[in-house]
Amino acid sequence: MVSSEASSALSHQFDDLEQQSEATTLGMWAFLVTEILFFGGLFLCYIVYRASYPEAFASGSHHLDVALGTVNTAVLIGSSLTMALAVHAAQLGRQQELVLFLLGTILLGTVFLGIKGVEYGHKLAEHLVPGPSFVFTGPHAQQAQLFFSLYFAMTGLHAAHMVIGIGVLTVLTVMAWRGHFSAVYYTPIEISGLYWHFVDIVWIFLFPLLYLIGRH
């Protein structure tokens, strides 16, 4: 039985499932390396402009909601836990548990995006979205606009990654529900987990760098 499962999941260019899984994981990491540098460019831009306009970045940061940011950080870390537990369930071939943890991860990811949407709504209402309608009372209005440009670019790109991640997990949930995965073959769950955790790591840096500047 195991051998028939194994043969259906094994692509012909690999000797065995172990080798296939190793190659797939490395391929995913190669992709994540490009993602590190993709987000890295924005972080670099942030560093240069924050070093140039420290006061403007601090006063811009004070317009962000630390409570919502903290809750969202906790929600995203929670989704990483459910994702790790989904991979764990897949390793043990527990199909029902796998589906439940995948659904939990999708739910927490959606809650994160919902809270992010509420925050974006506040910024829109406060005229803090960069562009012709941007209004900022303070000595560094132009430079604060730069802060908010980076805020929307970085959190927006991050949110786009979350949307893609939720899409991927939805497909995986359906596949898991239909019994595509087993303790022998669950590589798609594993590498999608890598992607999800990567998106979590990006937020781990975005949260203190955007929300917590000069709070004391």
Add this chain to the structure above:
Amino acid sequence: MSQHVILPQTLYVRIFAVLLALTFVTVAVAYIDLGPLNNVMALSIAVTKTVLVILYFMHVRYSSHLTWVFVGAGFLWLLIMIAFTLSDVFSRGWLPFPRGWETATVFFLMT
């Protein structure tokens, strides 16, 4: 070598608890005036959380050495990109402080 080391569920829950605790620490520390150390603390906590996620949630600790090389290469090139760009920007006198690495470093830590 094998990526199929199965870790106990309790380990994931414990890592989650540490990550959550570090999140609250980073928020609390931000409200205390530590001068230049505020940035150092924020980044140290973020790096610690990242290492925990990579080693345990992403199983890199239990992955092949080749995977370690891939992961390490990603962060090495990120550091090269940041360090070389800043060495250029900081030495051109565009920023609101005198030229030179020492003043640049001190200033950046203080912001």
